[in-house]
Amino acid sequence: SQKIEQNSEALNIQEGKTATLTCNYTNYSPAYLQWYRQDPGRGPVFLLLIRENEKEKRKERLKVTFDTTLKQSLFHITASQPADSATYLCALSNSGYSTLTFGKGTMLLVSP
Amino acid sequence: EAEVAQSPRYKITEKSQAVAFWCDPISGHATLYWYRQILGQGPELLVQFQDESVVDDSQLPKDRFSAERLKGVDSTLKIQPAELGDSAMYLCASSLAFGGPTDTQYFGPGTRLTVL
Numbered sequence: 001s002q003k004i005e006q007n008s009e010a011l012n013i014q015e016g017k018t019a020t021l022t023c024n025y026t027n028y029s030p031a032y033l034q035w036y037r038q039d040p041g042r043g044p045v046f047l048l049l050i051r052e053n054e055k056e057k058r059k060e061r062l063k064v065t066f067d068t069t070l071k072q073s074l075f076h077i078t079a080s081q082p083a084d085s086a087t088y089l090c091a092l093s094n095s096g097y098s099t100l101t102f103g104k105g106t107m108l109l110v111s112p
Numbered sequence: 113e114a115e116v117a118q119s120p121r122y123k124i125t126e127k128s129q130a131v132a133f134w135c136d137p138i139s140g141h142a143t144l145y146w147y148r149q150i151l152g153q154g155p156e157l158l159v160q161f162q163d164e165s166v167v168d169d170s171q172l173p174k175d176r177f178s179a180e181r182l183k184g185v186d187s188t189l190k191i192q193p194a195e196l197g198d199s200a201m202y203l204c205a206s207s208l209a210f211g212g213p214t215d216t217q218y219f220g221p222g223t224r225l226t227v228l
Contacts, residue, residue: 042222043219043221043222044219091154099157099160100213100217104153
């Protein structure tokens with residue numbers, strides 16, 4: 001069966017460091033991969049989308065990589081800030097009129 | 113900035129009762145989604161509408177759940193009867209276009225349901 005794995009343990013880092021979150025998938029050939037941020041008690045907020053033929057995508061302090069051979073995406077936040085503390089979800093979809101399948105998310109805690 | 117509205121924000125009910133959630137998408141958004149998110153899990157799609165038509169309800173437990181979007185604008189999700197396992201956050205999202213994989217989905221704040 002299809003499986004999306006994100007680190008279940010929270011990632012704790014110090015302010016100013018680079019946070020790296022991992023999304024691995026099995027039995028899936030996604031055409032697109034998205035990353036969302038979710039704060040407690042709130043709905044997810046879209047951050048970035050990367051296509052299967054793109055190796056890397058950047059937006060301000062955010063960078064996403066997509067390795068279809070390793071079946072893995074890495075999500076980086078550079079110069080992290082306490083305000084970046086949240087749960088980050090990856091979501092996969094195939095081409096065409098398809099639904100998003102979300103991972104469980106990884107909580108990021110950035111200490112001042 | 114336009115937002116997806118949901119009500120109520122919190123709902124506590126007893127098992128076997130009926131509950132209903134309401135969602136008003138961003139104006140002009142053709143596609144509307146209902147998700148269920150159990151604590152510690154990612155959102156799971158229950159139903160997707162394109163205008164007033166259901167395009168995907170494969171994960172909707174149809175024996176107890178129903179959803180409608182009669183005029184292609186706001187939507188209601190109903191559970192009857194509620195069961196203990198239905199306790200979760202119910203999220204509504206909308207997207208501007210036809211609901212393809214590159215459309216940005218905008219989520220509402222969710223309704224937290226607790227079934228006692």
